[in-house]
Amino acid sequence: MTPATLLTVAPTGAESAKADVPTLPVTVEEIAATARDCQAVGAAVVHLHIRDAETRPTLDLARVAEVVAAVRESSDLIVQLSTGGAVTDPFDARLAVLDAQPDAASLSLGTVNFGRDVFSNPWDLIVELHTQMQQRGIVPEYEVFDLGHLATLTRLLDKYGPPHGGHVHVDLVMGVPGGMPGTTQALAACLPHIPPGATFAATGVGRTSLPVMLAALSAGGHLRVGMEDTLTYAPGEPVRDNAQLVARAAGLARIAQRPPMSTDDARSLLGIKPMERAS
Numbered sequence: 001m002t003p004a005t006l007l008t009v010a011p012t013g014a015e016s017a018k019a020d021v022p023t024l025p026v027t028v029e030e031i032a033a034t035a036r037d038c039q040a041v042g043a044a045v046v047h048l049h050i051r052d053a054e055t056r057p058t059l060d061l062a063r064v065a066e067v068v069a070a071v072r073e074s075s076d077l078i079v080q081l082s083t084g085g086a087v088t089d090p091f092d093a094r095l096a097v098l099d100a101q102p103d104a105a106s107l108s109l110g111t112v113n114f115g116r117d118v119f120s121n122p123w124d125l126i127v128e129l130h131t132q133m134q135q136r137g138i139v140p141e142y143e144v145f146d147l148g149h150l151a152t153l154t155r156l157l158d159k160y161g162p163p164h165g166g167h168v169h170v171d172l173v174m175g176v177p178g179g180m181p182g183t184t185q186a187l188a189a190c191l192p193h194i195p196p197g198a199t200f201a202a203t204g205v206g207r208t209s210l211p212v213m214l215a216a217l218s219a220g221g222h223l224r225v226g227m228e229d230t231l232t233y234a235p236g237e238p239v240r241d242n243a244q245l246v247a248r249a250a251g252l253a254r255i256a257q258r259p260p261m262s263t264d265d266a267r268s269l270l271g272i273k274p275m276e277r278a279s
């Protein structure tokens with residue numbers, strides 16, 4: 001049977017300013033509405049970075065919890081909080097977002113240059129995130145910015161065991177200035193290093209979005225899209241909203257005869273308990 005495609009939307013990120021990108025969802029209401037709209041066109045997971053009342057990136061726990069609750073109210077999406085935050089965030093604050101009890105959280109597997117900045121992810125932080133998520137019943141998505149990060153994943157799993165839920169899911173974040181390029185060749189190079197039984201998604205930053213999407217679909221992978229990574233829909237044409245990017249990804253997935261996965265099936269794939277719905 002041809003597997004369906006898990007579509008993740010990363011609607012906001014920590015890098016773009018609302019002043020520069022007025023359509024970026026940053027308020028609680030905007031993010032909740034984005035989750036609803038993106039589910040309607042095929043998303044199953046939302047990867048969340050939170051902004052404060054001044055639209056700046058924040059890891060303030062009350063604000064994080066407020067957004068998590070609002071997204072759960074507006075949609076059935078799997079709530080995946082970023083533990084990457086912004087490049088300036090301290091490690092303890094990045095770990096503390098787990099207190100907001102998301103279904104899932106990102107876990108970056110290594111340090112990488114991030115444009116002119118450094119996105120710091122030393123081994124001890126990786127282990128702490130992995131083991132805390134195991135203890136708290138949160139499912140990690142392992143973020144891979146370079147091939148060596150997959151070697152780190154194998155070492156992590158060998159030493160500390162499988163994640164909560166038992167299933168390993170990797171996201172190849174490609175085209176970051178400082179990380180692996182967003183090309184078919186780079187994606188193909190990663191494939192033999194993905195642990196047996198694991199699934200993977202891919203994300204292409206900026207203009208690598210489309211080539212990475214097509215390469216990932218052809219390799220049996222899943223997709224992440226969104227305004228965290230992509231602000232231009234086509235040359236000279238700004239992205240209208242996150243749903244536009246999800247709808248394009250869903251369309252390509254259908255063409256590949258791997259239609260978008262439901263939120264229930266995504267929960268089952270990732271080892272997340274089923275949603276409790278009022279009967």
Ligand code: KMH
Nearest residue numbers: 014082084085086087106
């Ligand atoms: N904002 C980047 C520095 C993640 O969310 O886990 C890191 C990032 C990765 O976006």
Ligand code: ZN
Nearest residue numbers: 013082084228
């Ligand atoms: Zn992120």
